[in-house]
Amino acid sequence: MGGNIFDNFLAHPSLFINKEVMRHSHSPKELPHREREIKAIRFNLVEALKGQIPSNMILYGVTGAGKTAVTRFICSQLEDKGKQIGNSVNPVHVNCRTIDTQYRVLAFLGNSLLESHEMEDIPFTGWPTDRVFDELVRRMNRRGGVHVIVLDEIDHLVKKTGDDLLYNLCNINEDLKRRGSARCCVIGISNDLKFTEYLDPRVMSRLGQESVIFSPYDAGQLSDILQKRAEKGIKKGILGEGVLPLCSALAAQEHGDARRALDLIRVSTEKAEQSGDEKVEVHHVRMAQNQIECDQITPVIKTLPPQQKLVLFAVLLNERNGLSNIATGEVYEIYRQACKHYGSNNLTQRRVTDLLSNLDMLGLINSKTVSRGRYGRSKEINSCMPESIDATGIMIQADESLDSVNNGSYRFQSRL
Numbered sequence: 001m002g003g004n005i006f007d008n009f010l011a012h013p014s015l016f017i018n019k020e021v022m023r024h025s026h027s028p029k030e031l032p033h034r035e036r037e038i039k040a041i042r043f044n045l046v047e048a049l050k051g052q053i054p055s056n057m058i059l060y061g062v063t064g065a066g067k068t069a070v071t072r073f074i075c076s077q078l079e080d081k082g083k084q085i086g087n088s089v090n091p092v093h094v095n096c097r098t099i100d101t102q103y104r105v106l107a108f109l110g111n112s113l114l115e116s117h118e119m120e121d122i123p124f125t126g127w128p129t130d131r132v133f134d135e136l137v138r139r140m141n142r143r144g145g146v147h148v149i150v151l152d153e154i155d156h157l158v159k160k161t162g163d164d165l166l167y168n169l170c171n172i173n174e175d176l177k178r179r180g181s182a183r184c185c186v187i188g189i190s191n192d193l194k195f196t197e198y199l200d201p202r203v204m205s206r207l208g209q210e211s212v213i214f215s216p217y218d219a220g221q222l223s224d225i226l227q228k229r230a231e232k233g234i235k236k237g238i239l240g241e242g243v244l245p246l247c248s249a250l251a252a253q254e255h256g257d258a259r260r261a262l263d264l265i266r267v268s269t270e271k272a273e274q275s276g277d278e279k280v281e282v283h284h285v286r287m288a289q290n291q292i293e294c295d296q297i298t299p300v301i302k303t304l305p306p307q308q309k310l311v312l313f314a315v316l317l318n319e320r321n322g323l324s325n326i327a328t329g330e331v332y333e334i335y336r337q338a339c340k341h342y343g344s345n346n347l348t349q350r351r352v353t354d355l356l357s358n359l360d361m362l363g364l365i366n367s368k369t370v371s372r373g374r375y376g377r378s379k380e381i382n383s384c385m386p387e388s389i390d391a392t393g394i395m396i397q398a399d400e401s402l403d404s405v406n407n408g409s410y411r412f413q414s415r416l
């Protein structure tokens with residue numbers, strides 16, 4: 001009597017061999033379709049093994065083009081080889097999206113060179129930047145050899161705080177030479193192809209000594225990549241016909257993003273597992289795609305102000321009633337009814353038009369202006385949301401925020 005809630009799940013063996021292999025964070029040793037990029041970077045970095053200073057480099061490419069994976073792989077091979085032949089090469093990888101100021105990057109680099117017996121870290125904040133820089137130079141020289149500093153997502157840091165960090169690091173060899181024998185090269189990785197427009201020409205000429213462009217993967221390449229990862233991560237014979245090609249095609253539409261492709265295949269397999277199915281089929285991929293889109297969109301919706309939520313809701317309600325290419329007037333009408341329903345004052349149609357442009361900018365709706373001949377121009381509005389997004393959920397959120405605005409005096413039963 002009274003089974004255990006886990007019984008059913010234990011009865012179904014997992015469809016994964018190793019789910020970790022299917023996550024972004026996993027660093028694969030095989031990187032199909034990046035042979036050309038690997039070769040170019042290797043050709044430059046091999047200098048470090050000979051005790052010479054490699055050129056500084058910039059690596060560009062859209063997100064999910066394999067820049068981080070390729071760089072991490074090469075750097076780990078480089079370090080191993082250095083140890084093997086007794087030439088000290090020290091690669092350090094910094095993610096400038098999370099470590100996003102000059103001070104913090106310098107402190108991070110310095111602390112990565114701490115000797116095991118040392119207790120004294122460079123503090124998180126508080127020292128003058130000069131002192132952190134001097135300490136970094138001292139520690140680099142103490143370790144000796146060639147340091148390879150990888151500044152991943154550097155576009156993020158430069159847009160936020162400028163290019164001082166790059167300027168200082170690209171000139172660090174002069175400081176190193178004055179006081180010791182260590183040498184250094186810098187590799188900047190950017191998701192933004194126009195990143196160099198943010199750089200001072202002096203920085204650009206030093207950092208951009210060599211550049212490598214990672215072009216987006218096409219559907220066939222993504223399919224090969226998924227195939228290789230799935231061999232290690234997902235049980236054999238589980239992926240139904242058409243599953244890999246569909247995941248690859250969907251990710252290729254989205255600028256050839258290997259990260260999206262991996263998400264799709266991993267979440268599809270989870271969906272099959274959750275449904276107790278023994279194979280992953282095309283409909284699981286559709287479910288996965290929907291979930292991934294919802295996961296991306298939900299936080300954006302959550303942070304919208306209440307009136308904006310009502311306007312969005314008005315668009316969705318029109319659509320759920322079977323309309324498409326909705327006119328601003330139709331959105332406004334439903335919006336007005338919703339405001340009445342919630343006992344909230346409604347904004348003018350003009351303001352609602354502004355809010356609609358805002359939703360358009362956030363990518364939640366798509367509005368295009370069409371000409372109606374002698375009747376002038378009007379807007380056609382459609383939402384850009386996955387089908388499974390919960391419109392009533394948005395409304396309840398709007399209700400709650402309005403409720404606090406209205407101090408609880410008008411509380412409606414959500415019947416829409």
Ligand SMILES: Nc1ncnc2c1ncn2[C@@H]1O[C@H](COP(=O)(O)OP(=O)(O)O)[C@@H](O)[C@H]1O
Nearest residue numbers: 024031032063064065066067068069225258259
């Ligand atoms: N050629 C490839 N072979 C196998 N996995 C890849 C390949 N390219 C990218 N990936 C995987 O796709 C995901 C995204 O790649 P990543 O290197 O983070 O892209 P980027 O840094 O260019 O945004 C990572 O999990 C990575 O391991």
Ligand SMILES: [Mg+2]
Nearest residue numbers: 067068069152
């Ligand atoms: Mg990256």
